[in-house]
Amino acid sequence: MHDYLTDGAEIYRRSFATIRAESDLSDLSGDAETVAVRMIHAAGQTDLAADIRVSARAVAAGRAALRSGAPILTDANMVAHGVTRARLPVDNEVVCLLRDPRVPDLAAELGTTRSAAAVQLWGRKLDGAVVAIGNAPTALFHLLDLLAAGAPRPAVVVGIPVGFIGAAESKDALVAEAAGLGVEYITVLGRRGGSAITAAALNALAREEEL
Numbered sequence: 001m002h003d004y005l006t007d008g009a010e011i012y013r014r015s016f017a018t019i020r021a022e023s024d025l026s027d028l029s030g031d032a033e034t035v036a037v038r039m040i041h042a043a044g045q046t047d048l049a050a051d052i053r054v055s056a057r058a059v060a061a062g063r064a065a066l067r068s069g070a071p072i073l074t075d076a077n078m079v080a081h082g083v084t085r086a087r088l089p090v091d092n093e094v095v096c097l098l099r100d101p102r103v104p105d106l107a108a109e110l111g112t113t114r115s116a117a118a119v120q121l122w123g124r125k126l127d128g129a130v131v132a133i134g135n136a137p138t139a140l141f142h143l144l145d146l147l148a149a150g151a152p153r154p155a156v157v158v159g160i161p162v163g164f165i166g167a168a169e170s171k172d173a174l175v176a177e178a179a180g181l182g183v184e185y186i187t188v189l190g191r192r193g194g195s196a197i198t199a200a201a202l203n204a205l206a207r208e209e210e211l
């Protein structure tokens, strides 16, 4: 028999104590810190803190949007499935259009990925929404292009795509362009990111709690 911890609450307690002991969270404000802690928890990497960037009003804007019933728009089904529905304040709609039947033709027409084409289909739903891009760099680039062209403003962009091709660049563009576009953001600079970290950030926005 292996000797290991089986009490879920105690696993969480020790986990968050370890994160707080090993992470330098000093650059993050109070509400950003609680979101960052959940992101670090999902990544299992305490040095993630150094790369996390949260714009000044991102957490407040995201929480207010969710309380007022805004939808969550995601690039990947993995992000959508990671949202803990019980944490959502008003049973907010969680939307991923990647499997919409219009997507393959639209992607071919636009000459881009299915992930980016699905973003195009968000349309007016973008207005005041909580956007979460956790997988596809092309989805984040396409969103920034749509916003620059005058698309409705989401309340916050949780933009944390992962990978080697375009991920760091798309997140640098988000940070550089957000103020000019009038959007709040939560991101992780560099190659790291992904659906789990993004879903964790959404779950932290969905319910305020001290960890």
Ligand SMILES: C/C1=C2N=C(/C=C3N=C(/C(C)=C4\N[C@@](C)([C@@H]5N=C1[C@](C)(CCC(=O)O)[C@H]5CC(=O)O)[C@@](C)(CC(=O)O)[C@@H]4CCC(=O)O)[C@@](C)(CC(=O)O)[C@@H]\3CCC(=O)O)C(C)(C)[C@@H]/2CCC(=O)O
Binding pocket: 075, 076, 077, 078, 079, 098, 112, 113, 114, 115, 116, 134, 135, 136, 137, 138, 139, 161, 162, 163, 164, 165, 166, 167, 193, 194, 195, 196
């Ligand atoms: C280039 C792509 C990347 N995908 C990565 C990592 C993961 N992707 C997984 C899965 C299951 C999916 N990835 C797609 C989004 C698919 N991935 C791509 C694209 C080819 C292009 C996106 C882009 O570059 O912006 C993309 C297909 C598209 O046309 O948009 C997915 C839709 C593919 C599919 O199954 O059809 C699918 C998402 C399904 C869903 O959740 O809805 C992985 C689980 C990989 C695997 O299956 O082994 C993994 C998940 C990572 C995560 O945490 O989300 C990268 C690394 C992001 C990479 C982009 C950058 C790079 O460096 O290559």
